Amino acid sequence: MCGIVALYSSSPVNQRLYDALLLLQHRGQDAAGICTVEGRTFHMHKAMGLVRDVFRTRNMRDLFGNCGIGQVRYPTQGNAGSNNESQPFYVNAPYGLVMAHNGNLTNAETLLWELYDHDRRHINTTSDSEVLLNVFANELQLATQGKHLDEDCLFDAIKSMHKRLKGSYAVVCMISGHGLVAFRDPHGLRPLCIGTNTAEDGTTEYMVASESVALEGSEFKLLRDVEPGEAIWIDEKGNFHSRQCAEEVTMAPCIFEYVYLARPDSTIDGISVYAARLRLGEKLAEEIKKTIPLDEIDVVMPIPDSSRPAAAQLAKVLGLEYREGFIKNRYVGRTFIMPGQAIRKKSVRQKLNAMPVEFKDKRVLLVDDSIVRGTTITEIVKMARQSGARKVYVASGAPPVRFPNVYGIDMPTTNELIAGNGKDVESIRKEIGADALVYQTIEGMREAVGGLNPAVPDFDCSCFDGRYVTGDVSPAYLNFIEGQRKAAKEAKKKAEREE
Numbered sequence: 001m002c003g004i005v006a007l008y009s010s011s012p013v014n015q016r017l018y019d020a021l022l023l024l025q026h027r028g029q030d031a032a033g034i035c036t037v038e039g040r041t042f043h044m045h046k047a048m049g050l051v052r053d054v055f056r057t058r059n060m061r062d063l064f065g066n067c068g069i070g071q072v073r074y075p076t077q078g079n080a081g082s083n084n085e086s087q088p089f090y091v092n093a094p095y096g097l098v099m100a101h102n103g104n105l106t107n108a109e110t111l112l113w114e115l116y117d118h119d120r121r122h123i124n125t126t127s128d129s130e131v132l133l134n135v136f137a138n139e140l141q142l143a144t145q146g147k148h149l150d151e152d153c154l155f156d157a158i159k160s161m162h163k164r165l166k167g168s169y170a171v172v173c174m175i176s177g178h179g180l181v182a183f184r185d186p187h188g189l190r191p192l193c194i195g196t197n198t199a200e201d202g203t204t205e206y207m208v209a210s211e212s213v214a215l216e217g218s219e220f221k222l223l224r225d226v227e228p229g230e231a232i233w234i235d236e237k238g239n240f241h242s243r244q245c246a247e248e249v250t251m252a253p254c255i256f257e258y259v260y261l262a263r264p265d266s267t268i269d270g271i272s273v274y275a276a277r278l279r280l281g282e283k284l285a286e287e288i289k290k291t292i293p294l295d296e297i298d299v300v301m302p303i304p305d306s307s308r309p310a311a312a313q314l315a316k317v318l319g320l321e322y323r324e325g326f327i328k329n330r331y332v333g334r335t336f337i338m339p340g341q342a343i344r345k346k347s348v349r350q351k352l353n354a355m356p357v358e359f360k361d362k363r364v365l366l367v368d369d370s371i372v373r374g375t376t377i378t379e380i381v382k383m384a385r386q387s388g389a390r391k392v393y394v395a396s397g398a399p400p401v402r403f404p405n406v407y408g409i410d411m412p413t414t415n416e417l418i419a420g421n422g423k424d425v426e427s428i429r430k431e432i433g434a435d436a437l438v439y440q441t442i443e444g445m446r447e448a449v450g451g452l453n454p455a456v457p458d459f460d461c462s463c464f465d466g467r468y469v470t471g472d473v474s475p476a477y478l479n480f481i482e483g484q485r486k487a488a489k490e491a492k493k494k495a496e497r498e499e
């Protein structure tokens, strides 16, 4: 889950791309990059770090042009912590292409060898996004052979590309001299929306972004979501074209966007993330009623930040007091999307601090949006007890996360999940040291989110139910990923020892 953005305007875009990336920062903290185009020349700056650290005034000044794309990265494949794998990626033929990707290709390995052996293309990193760019480049090259690039050949190229790719991909791309392209995979796994604005000179400006919050922050109006499988093209003259390019479309956006990933003030596929979180709180309240006598709970507390709407609504529905017992250090980023378990663990304590006055002799119900590796909640339960809580109950707005995610969230192996390998709730409760543990049900979660837009027929809930909508994720593939992860960890340890 990276954040991506594209902007087409009649005036310079550098500052507004920067501002949009700041609004998407919660989607990726590893690296950031912007590429603009001036005439046929690309200007790019990208590096590891947060948006505010990556871009200095001198870098911003060099980003000339009225069209551009940007990305904030949260790595899922390839090297985390590598400057070379920050995005956008560039390839010089055909035309000159730059691309930013949110998602994860599940057949990157196969494509890599096809690109070497058959398409004669060189990939210089271990990122699946560079693979994706080169598949697109190859298909565009073939579709435009002996022709000028027009709507038909561009969309034909995307059609052929969809046939080769597996996994999740929301993409923004610039073709030098030919404008801006954006597309979404046939399941719509990762979000992508379009907004418009009327510029001072009366022309229409377009922005495409992972989340509507990025559009609104730049005073754009949300036009609509990009449909699963659809591609849009804003040509060099500013004309808008769109076409469905996938043969089979089965919409199933990732439900985890609503649970945790997206900002609450975004609307994705017609569903307000905030409204979804309130309803997740209501559904969770029903489960609590079945498990913990309400007169044994003195106070409900959120684990800041993402669980706040659900916890507040849950407290309201149950008629319980809602208090903020944990204060968040606003200068520490999101813990879950940090690379490496050691840094995640350390960050929880740096990020959240308990206020003893809210805990002393109380029976507290702590609500989090999700429990994934259990890093946060294990520390938090300890902190609540150290602060004098008499009883510590825990409730999770999402069901147990039992299966790896292969569509752009970094949970690649079952063994690192606290509920992995079918572990029962009682064992998890003991492991986190809570007096009671209540999870949302899968049906409750689906109803809470899906009930807000019946036009979304299905959701990807693979990390909860093990059903992978792309149909190509076998146990052998999951083992392969697990092996890759282990090898990467060992290589890193070895490198550290040799340093």
Ligand SMILES: O=P(O)(O)OC[C@H]1O[C@H](OP(=O)(O)OP(=O)(O)O)[C@H](O)[C@@H]1O
Pocket: 260, 303, 304, 305, 306, 307, 333, 334, 335, 336, 337, 368, 369, 370, 371, 372, 373, 374, 375, 376, 377
């Ligand atoms: O079980 P874990 O592996 O610890 O992961 C789950 C936790 O991580 C996330 O918080 P995070 O600190 O990333 O962000 P937030 O401030 O948006 O809640 C999420 O909201 C849970 O609190």
Ligand SMILES: NC(=O)CC[C@H](N)C(=O)O
Pocket: 001, 002, 073, 074, 075, 076, 077, 078, 085, 101, 102, 103, 104, 105, 127, 128, 129, 408, 409
């Ligand atoms: N989370 C994402 O969207 C990651 C994009 C890409 N797979 C990478 O690792 O850089």
Ligand SMILES: [Mg+2]
Pocket: 303, 304, 305, 306, 307, 368, 369, 376
């Ligand atoms: Mg959290």
